[in-house]
Each structure stands twice: as structure tokens, then as C-alpha cells.
Amino acid sequence: MDLFEFQGKQFFAQYGIPVSPGEVAETVDDAVAAAERLGYPVVVKAQVQVGGRGKAGGIKLASNVDEAREHASDILGMDIKGHVVRILWIEKASDIAEEYYASFTLDRSAKKHLGMLSAQGGIDIEDIAATNPEAIARIHVDPVDGLTEAQCRAWVEEAKLNPAATEGAVSILIKLYRAYVDGDADLVEINPLILTSDGSVHALDAKVTLDDSADFRHLEREAWQGVADLDPRDALAKEKGLQYVGLDGNVGVIANGAGLAMSTCDVVNQVGGAPANFLDIGGGASAAVMANALEVINADPRVEAIFINIFGGITKGEEVANGIVEALGRVEIKSPIVIRLDGTNAEEGRAILKSHESDRLISHPTMVGAAKRAVELAGTGPSGPSKRGTGPDRRGA
Amino acid sequence: MSIFVNKDTKLIVQGITGGQGRFYALRNRDYGTQVVGGVNPMKAGQDVEGIPVFGSVAEARDATGGTATMILVPAPAAPAAVLEAAEAGMELIVCLTEGIPAHDEAHFFNKVKRDFPKSRILGPNCPGLVTVGECNIGFIPAEVAKPGGPVGIVSRSGTLTYQALAELGHKGIGVTTCVGIGGDPVPGTSFIDCLEAFQADPDTKAVIMFGEIGGTAEEEAAEFIASKMDKPVAAYVAGVTAPPGKKMGHAGAIVSGGKGTAQGKMDALREAGVRVGLNPTEVGDIMAEVVASL
Numbered sequence: 001m002d003l004f005e006f007q008g009k010q011f012f013a014q015y016g017i018p019v020s021p022g023e024v025a026e027t028v029d030d031a032v033a034a035a036e037r038l039g040y041p042v043v044v045k046a047q048v049q050v051g052g053r054g055k056a057g058g059i060k061l062a063s064n065v066d067e068a069r070e071h072a073s074d075i076l077g078m079d080i081k082g083h084v085v086r087i088l089w090i091e092k093a094s095d096i097a098e099e100y101y102a103s104f105t106l107d108r109s110a111k112k113h114l115g116m117l118s119a120q121g122g123i124d125i126e127d128i129a130a131t132n133p134e135a136i137a138r139i140h141v142d143p144v145d146g147l148t149e150a151q152c153r154a155w156v157e158e159a160k161l162n163p164a165a166t167e168g169a170v171s172i173l174i175k176l177y178r179a180y181v182d183g184d185a186d187l188v189e190i191n192p193l194i195l196t197s198d199g200s201v202h203a204l205d206a207k208v209t210l211d212d213s214a215d216f217r218h219l220e221r222e223a224w225q226g227v228a229d230l231d232p233r234d235a236l237a238k239e240k241g242l243q244y245v246g247l248d249g250n251v252g253v254i255a256n257g258a259g260l261a262m263s264t265c266d267v268v269n270q271v272g273g274a275p276a277n278f279l280d281i282g283g284g285a286s287a288a289v290m291a292n293a294l295e296v297i298n299a300d301p302r303v304e305a306i307f308i309n310i311f312g313g314i315t316k317g318e319e320v321a322n323g324i325v326e327a328l329g330r331v332e333i334k335s336p337i338v339i340r341l342d343g344t345n346a347e348e349g350r351a352i353l354k355s356h357e358s359d360r361l362i363s364h365p366t367m368v369g370a371a372k373r374a375v376e377l378a379g380t381g382p383s384g385p386s387k388r389g390t391g392p393d394r395r396g397a
Numbered sequence: 398m399s400i401f402v403n404k405d406t407k408l409i410v411q412g413i414t415g416g417q418g419r420f421y422a423l424r425n426r427d428y429g430t431q432v433v434g435g436v437n438p439m440k441a442g443q444d445v446e447g448i449p450v451f452g453s454v455a456e457a458r459d460a461t462g463g464t465a466t467m468i469l470v471p472a473p474a475a476p477a478a479v480l481e482a483a484e485a486g487m488e489l490i491v492c493l494t495e496g497i498p499a500h501d502e503a504h505f506f507n508k509v510k511r512d513f514p515k516s517r518i519l520g521p522n523c524p525g526l527v528t529v530g531e532c533n534i535g536f537i538p539a540e541v542a543k544p545g546g547p548v549g550i551v552s553r554s555g556t557l558t559y560q561a562l563a564e565l566g567h568k569g570i571g572v573t574t575c576v577g578i579g580g581d582p583v584p585g586t587s588f589i590d591c592l593e594a595f596q597a598d599p600d601t602k603a604v605i606m607f608g609e610i611g612g613t614a615e616e617e618a619a620e621f622i623a624s625k626m627d628k629p630v631a632a633y634v635a636g637v638t639a640p641p642g643k644k645m646g647h648a649g650a651i652v653s654g655g656k657g658t659a660q661g662k663m664d665a666l667r668e669a670g671v672r673v674g675l676n677p678t679e680v681g682d683i684m685a686e687v688v689a690s691l
Contacts, residue, residue, distance in 0.1 A: 108613070213499065263557060
């Protein structure tokens with residue numbers, strides 16, 4: 001789960017990391033009231049889970065009540081890269097002397113935690129990494145040993161921050177590592193970490209991604225659920241407990257297993273179409289799960305044809321087929337369906353589907369053949385495989 | 398020959414009394430795997446269809462001589478189960494459990510590597526492995542596969558592993574060992590570990606590798622193939638259409654910052670001399686050509 005900035009700051013505060021005082025507001029009046037309580041100048045910040053909100057005009061400084069009102073009404077409802085601003089964070093403005101960057105994440109290659117610290121903060125770390133990699137001091141932390149203060153101090157020195165920031169930075173980084181580990185985060189990032197004119201160090205932004213697998217031991221996370229910034233299709237799928245990612249094409253995809261689901265999207269693309277989504281129904285495709293999956297696909301107005309790609313492993317073909325037939329009885333499907341069923345007892349499964357086949361339900365024995373059929377049925381309408389699709393033009397991205 | 402497991406492997410099942418543990422323990426035994434014991438501290442002394450249940454992995458090892466373990470306990474209990482297996486000297490720890498927090502995986506991987514260097518972890522969140530005709534540990538439906546080689550298979554994804562076995566099975570091409578390393582952030586066994594073992598295995602003459610987006614494991618494997626392998630490799634990488642920054646089901650399947658894309662991985666593999674197919678079927682066709690020319 002990605003946290004909004006204000007949630008990330010609440011998360012940081014739980015671990016003693018200093019953040020600027022601020023308040024959440026969902027209306028202009030609430031934003032103005034918050035600004036009055038905090039005292040000017042304040043910063044009015046759009047809460048969206050997408051980068052580049054500053055450039056888009058989603059962060060504004062307000063020196064008085066009129067400016068606070070003006071900025072709050074401008075920013076609320078603003079569309080930032082497809083994310084509509086529904087929440088504002090009103091924060092006491094800071095007197096910034098220097099801006100740094102700090103983060104912890106897992107280095108999958110090294111299989112250890114990776115800390116990154118740079119005296120050049122405030123801008124995109126990937127730009128720094130690309131143009132001036134020496135400007136980032138890196139430290140690998142063995143998860144068994146953890147981060148010691150001595151290691152942390154050496155790391156801060158290597159990053160060549162202003163000496164005035166050393167003590168504050170060491171203290172924050174130790175706490176940030178604790179937040180990362182004890183909070184079960186995939187990523188904690190402070191950009192910028194600031195040194196103020198009066199010599200204090202604190203987090204001016206918070207980017208936190210939590211590991212959903214650890215939800216079972218973090219009941220405090222419930223407060224952050226439900227305000228997530230999701231595509232409505234993603235939100236419905238999440239509610240149904242499905243692994244779903246919305247894409248831009250018009251062929252709805254349902255498969256079992258993440259690898260096969262990705263591969264199915266690839267094959268649709270390869271035969272000249274564009275997938276509308278990635279959807280993994282997981283192992284054991286029951287009728288209920290299949291019905292939920294079809295319901296999610298059906299709710300997507302982009303979808304012109306559906307490609308169900310099942311490789312029966314432990315799940316037997318006839319069970320999958322029965323599930324699909326049962327699901328079709330429960331949900332009225334707007335688009336034609338092409339099914340490819342392979343693996344354990346695939347023949348039995350196909351035999352069951354046979355009596356239900358029509359021009360709306362087509363069975364095809366191979367993955368590539370079925371993908372072609374689905375792409376033909378989807379056609380190349382306005383939402384078809386166009387330039388804005390997920391086609392080869394995006395491969396280099 | 399084969400890699401990691403064979404007909405002599407004696408398997409202990411941690412979590413054998415649970416629904417999944419019981420189902421796969423029996424299924425693996427039906428395949429021919431020597432399932433010698435199970436573990437559940439609350440049910441020691443009982444048995445599951447004739448498989449004795451012990452109170453700990455160490456007790457099961459002492460009583461049965463088991464050296465490999467399959468873990469099918471819920472995610473919150475899995476890290477302790479892995480460490481218990483390592484402490485009991487298990488040479489192979491196959492952790493099938495999914496949904497283990499990444500920090501736990503990183504912790505037990507490093508702990509086992511440091512304190513129990515003779516233990517190999519496979520997974521977590523993997524489908525297991527099978528040496529065809531000899532020993533099946535985990536979920537892989539290997540009934541369609543023909544034993545004896547010459548092909549070895551390694552894959553990050555479960556269903557694509559099955560797909561690879563089926564492609565070769567339909568063509569009548571045999572398989573030595575098929576390993577599903579899993580898609581989690583900290584896999585205990587990497588592509589390189591498997592490639593190295595396949596390179597050393599005399600019965601494996603060619604290798605199929607199925608990767609997916611995210612991380613840099615495929616790129617590292619490509620480097621290994623270029624410098625250390627002379628056996629032919631055919632590969633497929635899933636996720637060409639995956640948008641950057643989105644998780645595609647597997648914790649491992651995420652593209653970020655322009656790194657770990659399917660295209661980048663395919664390019665790296667091609668540069669290493671690997672023949673890359675654009676879908677699993679194409680890889681099967683490529684492997685048929687490779688095997689014919691061996």
C-alpha cells in the first residue's frame with residue numbers, strides 16, 4: 001500500500017521522526033481554518049499518489065488567509081496526471097537552508113537493505129543517480145545485524161552533508177531505519193530532508209510504501225485503508241480480493257497465476273491487440289472467483305472481448321470449465337469470451353464447455369490462437385490498440 | 398542425474414496436518430517422493446495416511462534420516478519454520494508459503510546463509526521442484542513430463558513452470574529437473590544457482606529459463622550464462638506489456654524507474670547468446686530445435 005504524504009508523516013511521527021506540523025483538509029473552509037490555527041506562512045499541498053505535483057501547481061505557499069483560500073480552492077479538484085485532488089495537507093512553512101535526500105529499500109540483488117543518502121535533495125533521485133551517481137552515498141545493511149550508530153555516522157559523513165546537519169541526520173536515519181523495519185515498509189523516502197536556518201533537521205516530505213504481506217501484524221494500518229487513490233476498476237477488483245491492474249487496451253484478460261496472466265497480456269500485445277487489464281485469479285479457480293473476475297472485467301467500458309487463459313495445474317480442467325459455466329449463469333457478460341484451457345484434464349474441461357459454445361463463448365486450444373481470436377473480436381475501435389496503448393512503443397519505457 | 402533432489406531424497410513436511418500440507422504431502426508421495434515424516438508440535442505421535450508426525454524437525458530427522466523439508470505453514474509461522482529446518486541441518490528447505498513479509502524473508506535468508514551455509518532455501522512463495530520420475534516436492538503437476546532429460550527448467554512463475562513442462566511433454570522431450578524459484582523479493586535460490594547446477598549436471602544438456610519483469614535477476618543470469626555456461630539456454634520473459642511502477646501480482650513483478658523491464662531483460666539474454674521466445678510456446682519450439690541438434 002502506498003501512503004499519501006500526510007499518512008507517511010503520521011507514520012514517521014510514530015517512530016519519532018520530526019515532521020512539520022500540519023493538518024488534513026477536504027474542503028476549502030477546513031483548509032483555511034487549518035491555516036489559521038497553524039499560523040502563516042503555510043504550504044497548501046495536494047495529496048495525490050503521483051510524482052510531479054509541485055510542477056503541476058499542486059504545492060503553493062500561502063502568506064495570509066486570502067492566499068490560503070485561493071490556493072486551497074485552486075488545488076482541490078485539480079487533475080494531476082489523472083489523479084483528482086480530494087485531500088489537502090496544510091503545513092507550517094519551513095525556513096529551508098539545505099535540501100537532502102534519504103531512503104531505505106530492499107536491494108534484491110544484494111538481498112540486503114539499501115540506504116541512500118544525498119546532499120543533493122529536492123529533485124528526482126533517479127536524475128541524480130543517472131547524472132551524478134557519486135552524489136549518492138549508499139549503505140548496505142544486513143537485516144540480521146541492523147544499522148548501528150557508528151555505521152550511520154560514517155554514512156552521513158560520506159554523503160558530505162553540511163556539518164551542522166550531522167547530528168540531526170544521524171538521529172533521523174536511525175529512526176527511519178527503525179520505521180522501515182518495524183513498520184514493514186517496502187520503501188521509506190524523505191525528499192527533501194531539510195536543514196533549516198536555525199540548524200534543525202526534519203522531514204519535509206514522506207513517501208512510504210508498506211508491504212501488504214505484513215498487514216496481519218499491523219492493525220494500526222486500518223486507519224489508512226479506504227482512502228487509497230485507486231483507479232475505479234482497481235478499487236472494485238481490490239474489494240473482490242483479485243490481483244488486478246488496469247491497462248489501456250480493449251481485450252479483458254483473466255488467467256491463473258501472475259506469470260501466466262502477464263504472459264497472456266504479452267501474447268495479446270504480440271498478435272496486434274492491447275490488454276485492458278492484468279487479472280490473476282490465482283490457483284483453484286472456483287465458480288465464485290471466476291464470477292467475481294468476470295464482473296470486474298464486465299464493469300470496464302473499454303473491454304470489447306474477453307480472453308480467459310487457464311492452465312490447469314493442480315486445478316483440474318473440468319472444475320475450471322464448470323466454474324466458467326456457473327459464472328456465466330450468474331453474471332450477464334457484455335463482450336464475447338474466448339477460452340483457452342490447457343493442462344490437467346483439459347479435454348474433459350473442453351467437453352463441458354462444448355455444449356455452451358456459441359459466437360459469444362469460443363473455445364480455442366492454444367494460447368496464441370485464442371489471443372488472435374480475442375483480438376479479432378475486440379476489433380480496433382476507438383479504445384482499440386491505438387498509439388496510446390500498451391504496445392511496443394512503450395517497451396523502452 | 399538431476400539437480401538438488403533425486404529418488405533417494407527423504408522429505409519431511411512441516412505443516413503436514415494442515416489442509417494443504419496433507420494434500421501435497423500425499424500427492425508428492427503418490428508421485429514417488431519418499432515422504433518420510435511430518436512435523437506438528439501439537440500432533441506428535443499421530444500419522445497422516447501412514448506418514449508419522451513428529452514434534453520437531455530435529456526429531457523427524459533423527460527418526461527418519463530426512464534431509465529435505467517442505468514448508469506449508471501459514472505466513473506468520475513460516476520464518477520460524479525455515480530457521481528450525483536450518484538448525485536441524487536440512488540440506489534443502491522448500492518454502493511454498495506465500496505472503497511472507499519481505500523483511501522476514503530478508504532476515505531468514507541472511508541468517509541461514511551466515512549460520513547454516515549448508516542449507517539451501519528454495520522459495521518462499523514458489524511452486525517447488527521436481528526431478529521427473531523421481532522426486533516431486535511441492536505443487537508442480539509433473540505427470541505430463543517425460544523423465545531423463547536432456548532439458549532442465551528454471552522459472553520464477555508457477556503457472557509458467559507448468560506451461561514449460563507441458564510444452565516439452567507434448568513434444569515428447571524429457572526433463573531432468575524443473576525448479577520454480579518463486580517471484581518473491583528474496584528468493585532463497587536464484588536463477589544463477591540453478592544454472593550453475595544444470596551446467597554441472599551431465600544429464601542436462603540444455604536449459605529453459607522463464608523470467609519475468611522486476612529486479613535484475615534475469616540480467617545477472619545473462620551475465621552468468623555468457624561467462625560460465627556452454628550448454629544452450631532458451632528463455633522467455635513475461636511482462637512486456639506491464640506498465641512501470643505497478644505490481645503485477647507477484648511481489649517480485651514490478652517495474653520501476655525504467656529498470657527491470659521485460660525488453661531490457663530479453664536484450665541482456667540475447668546478448669548472452671540465449672535464444673529468446675516471445676511466448677512460452679515459442680520457447681518450446683526453440684527447445685525442440687535445440688534438442689534435435691544436440
